[in-house]
Amino acid sequence: MEQELNPWRASEARFDIAADHLGLDEGLRKILRTSSKEITVHIPVQLDDGRLEVFTGYRVLHSGARGPGKGGIRFAPDVTLDEVRALAAAMTWKCAVVNLPFGGAKGGVICNPHLLSLGELERITRRYTAEILPFLGPERDVPAPDMNTNEQTMAWIMDTYSMHVGCTVTAVVTGKPLDLGGSRGRSEATGRGCMIVTQEALQLLGLKQEGARVVVQGFGNVGGTAAKLMAQAGFKVISIIEIDGAVYNPNGLDVEALWKHRAETGSITNFPGGENIDPGEAMCLECEVFVPAARENVITSMNAAGIRARIICEGANGPTTPAADEILQDKDIFVIPDILANAGGVTVSYFEWVQDRQGFFWNEDMINQRLKEVMVENFRRVVDCAKKYKVDNRIAANILALDRVAFAIKLRGIYA
Numbered sequence: 001m002e003q004e005l006n007p008w009r010a011s012e013a014r015f016d017i018a019a020d021h022l023g024l025d026e027g028l029r030k031i032l033r034t035s036s037k038e039i040t041v042h043i044p045v046q047l048d049d050g051r052l053e054v055f056t057g058y059r060v061l062h063s064g065a066r067g068p069g070k071g072g073i074r075f076a077p078d079v080t081l082d083e084v085r086a087l088a089a090a091m092t093w094k095c096a097v098v099n100l101p102f103g104g105a106k107g108g109v110i111c112n113p114h115l116l117s118l119g120e121l122e123r124i125t126r127r128y129t130a131e132i133l134p135f136l137g138p139e140r141d142v143p144a145p146d147m148n149t150n151e152q153t154m155a156w157i158m159d160t161y162s163m164h165v166g167c168t169v170t171a172v173v174t175g176k177p178l179d180l181g182g183s184r185g186r187s188e189a190t191g192r193g194c195m196i197v198t199q200e201a202l203q204l205l206g207l208k209q210e211g212a213r214v215v216v217q218g219f220g221n222v223g224g225t226a227a228k229l230m231a232q233a234g235f236k237v238i239s240i241i242e243i244d245g246a247v248y249n250p251n252g253l254d255v256e257a258l259w260k261h262r263a264e265t266g267s268i269t270n271f272p273g274g275e276n277i278d279p280g281e282a283m284c285l286e287c288e289v290f291v292p293a294a295r296e297n298v299i300t301s302m303n304a305a306g307i308r309a310r311i312i313c314e315g316a317n318g319p320t321t322p323a324a325d326e327i328l329q330d331k332d333i334f335v336i337p338d339i340l341a342n343a344g345g346v347t348v349s350y351f352e353w354v355q356d357r358q359g360f361f362w363n364e365d366m367i368n369q370r371l372k373e374v375m376v377e378n379f380r381r382v383v384d385c386a387k388k389y390k391v392d393n394r395i396a397a398n399i400l401a402l403d404r405v406a407f408a409i410k411l412r413g414i415y416a
């Protein structure tokens with residue numbers, strides 16, 4: 001089981017299959033199996049009580065072949081260099097599968113943000129930024145929010161970078177507050193992207209959107225937004241699953257009311273508009289669409305056989321293990337793989353970077369329209385690739401991404 005749950009192994013296995021299909025030579029495989037830069041910093045920070053603590057942070061650039069590094073920074077007590085490496089590589093594939101001119105990067109700081117004050121978080125963020133500063137920049141590496149980091153964190157990074165270089169450089173990070181060069185539509189972008197590719201999948205399978213039953217795992221930025229937008233678009237959201245329980249209503253949940261209920265009570269359970277249900281059972285409800293948008297490794301060899309969805313749209317990174325993938329394929333479940341399904345966030349990050357560099361900002365309709373174009377076009381490319389190579393959608397997405405990155409490396413050649 002431990003093997004099955006190792007994200008680095010899972011992505012390597014998928015990379016190898018895609019590389020075999022493309023007949024990629026060993027040299028290119030070697031380049032793409034290793035990260036191009038790995039920075040580790042140990043940062044002293046004064047805590048509110050006057051004590052000094054040393055925190056460890058990482059920033060990994062997996063590949064800069066197609067452009068500046070792009071990817072989030074996470075704050076968590078269990079961050080490891082291995083995890084950041086795997087996530088940086090995933091960003092390379094994610095950016096490439098939607099054809100953004102970015103490479104892949106990721107960062108992390110080992111800390112427990114729930115035990116730190118705002119002031120302590122600010123000092124950690126600024127010192128971490130100062131330490132990795134030579135490697136950042138709109139043309140070098142452009143961080144974004146990830147687990148436990150947000151708009152405020154990005155504002156601090158932008159300010160620290162700007163103080164060092166002597167002028168305001170908004171394009172050094174994305175996911176900023178709107179008033180500091182952020183983009184309209186960025187916070188909803190990942191959930192919106194999930195909905196767009198789900199709509200494409202329904203159409204492809206000849207299924208109706210109106211009344212299509214949806215189960216969403218995770219009621220945060222991704223799952224919560226996907227549920228809200230899908231309900232607005234006429235889908236029937238029959239169940240929402242959270243860490244402390246799940247709610248179910250076969251006639252469809254009022255997602256906005258559930259949102260309010262959670263804000264008031266701190267939990268989605270005991271919602272008057274639905275009944276409590278066991279989270280494991282909710283995952284196996286019969287539905288048209290299941291959106292795992294909470295965390296990694298939730299669909300495994302232990303529960304995949306019980307899933308009764310026609311489509312799985314992976315809002316989270318790495319929700320399905322390779323062993324589970326085989327089971328889902330046998331059951332003919334249409335999987336929209338994470339690197340495509342949740343690429344809406346980084347796509348609008350790209351729009352934010354473009355707007356910052358132009359100093360010209362687009363309205364929300366334009367953002368959402370362009371997001372749709374990117375998601376739809378590359379969804380279709382992945383489906384075509386799956387047909388061409390006779391593989392599942394996940395391997396197809398990997399093939400498409402790998403082909404684009406390998407082509408860039410070949411065109412550029414090796415500098416010696």
Ligand code: GLU
Nearest residue numbers: 071072144145146346349
């Ligand atoms: N952290 C997000 C992801 O994993 C967004 C990255 C970005 O916008 O650069 O896709």
